[in-house]
Amino acid sequence: EVAMLAGAAAAGVVGVIVGLPALRMRGLYLALVTLMAAGGFTIVATAVQFPNGGAGFSGYGFDPQPMPRPWLAQSDAALLRYVIVIALLCYALIAWHLRRAPGRAWAMIRRSEAVAMSAGIDVVRYKCWAFALSGFLAGVAGSLLAATLGTLDARSFPASESILLFALTVVGGAFSPLGQIFSGILYRVVPALLDAVGVDGNLSFVIFGAALLHALITAPRGIAGQVLDAVARVARTRSAGSPDRGPR
Structure with a gap:
């Protein structure tokens, strides 16, 4: 659980870093930027043979180490229940955001950034917030995927x-x-x-x-x-x- 939260937090930071250059983009162009970032990360991770780093200077490689499952989800049935609970918690987190100030700000920004700015909404802040939340949720999903597959591999996704x-x-x-x-x-x-x-x-x-x-x-x-x-x-x-x- 600690590793999953740490990975999700790191993914949230990466989401903000990717989102900063795309703050002025909207719609399809914004989606293309994020997709290109994902594709670039996959290429880099494959080139460096993440997570083992290849054979290195010594010429000896290492086999991928198995990823342990959470201690509450050792069996397949327990893992399914674990994933469902985590998914419901993530869904609740999204619903909480949508019903609060961030959700109202995002809705107004989606309609018109000019109107949102005239209403006193910090557009840059809430856009970065959206990227951070998206990255956090993607990190949680990646942790669950690694637990399901049992190993880390850049070609898994x-x-x-x-x-x-x-x-x-x-x-x-x-x-x-x-x-x-x-x-x-x-x-x-x-x-x-x-x-x-x-x-x-x-x-x-x-x-x-x-x-x-x-x-x-x-x-x-x-x-x-x-x-x-x-x-x-x-x-x-x-x-x-x-x-x-x-x-x-």
Whole structure:
């Protein structure tokens, strides 16, 4: 747990460092900068043969050391429960931010930076805050991935996976924490279902590409937005159809 928090804190610092040059960018350009940073880090980590550093001057290399699981998650079932609990805590952290001053500031900045500045919001501060929070959550996810795989390897999460997750973020719903749950489910369930029926799992890239086009054209809020809209329509229908129980 201490190592996970330390790694998450370090990732938060890296997030701020990556975000500083991109403070004036928005939308697709901002996403491209972060994706290029992830790709560059993967190239550097592979070149230096992270985490072992290669053979070195002596010419003798070392095999990757296994990553121990958290002491509360030694078995697969315990690890699953552990990951679910950590994911819920991260979800609660995001929800807390969205319901407080940072969330209101981020919403106003997303609509108009000029309006946010005129309202007295420190745009640079809250942008750096968003990068730090994103890096922290990515560090937590990386720690859980290392615990699941059992080893550290720069090739465990290539830049292509970042691009795929970026596309699935749009499909699931980029503006809602609920959308990221849908994105994670699609990321794992669709390839597994294809493999289960004997279809090449790489077909999932075609499915995800079609889903991305659909989301960009007809559903910019993603699956989460469609689900929330459907729930709201059902609630309005039931409210309109309920009998008036007031005094007669």
